[in-house]
Amino acid sequence: MSRIHLSLDPALRTALDDLADAQSRTPEEVALDAVRVHLRQEGARVRAVAEGLARHHADLLRRLGE
Template structure:
């Protein structure tokens, strides 16, 4: 089991309206749309950061190897 945390987010009226419209059109609660968006963003950004870290590690492999000795 995990603990849930509540988050308060301030949105400008146009963004809130677009969010409400999307939730209504898709038959979901606004909170569900936001949660899906956050999960998707974290997945995409996490993948981008990992890919960048791998590129850095490859380009500096020699230095990293020497530091580990």
């Protein structure tokens, strides 16, 4: 597994620690879940935009492919 270093301001670190404590998890587990959720949501949003653009420009894309 690859590692990443995040600099958090004190308030954000406290909030992360508090949430982790409330969930009986480590701050790293909470942060990793947050990253996974964000990537899943943003990936879905980007795919939806790309699909919309592809539909909107389908004729042009078809002609470019000929």
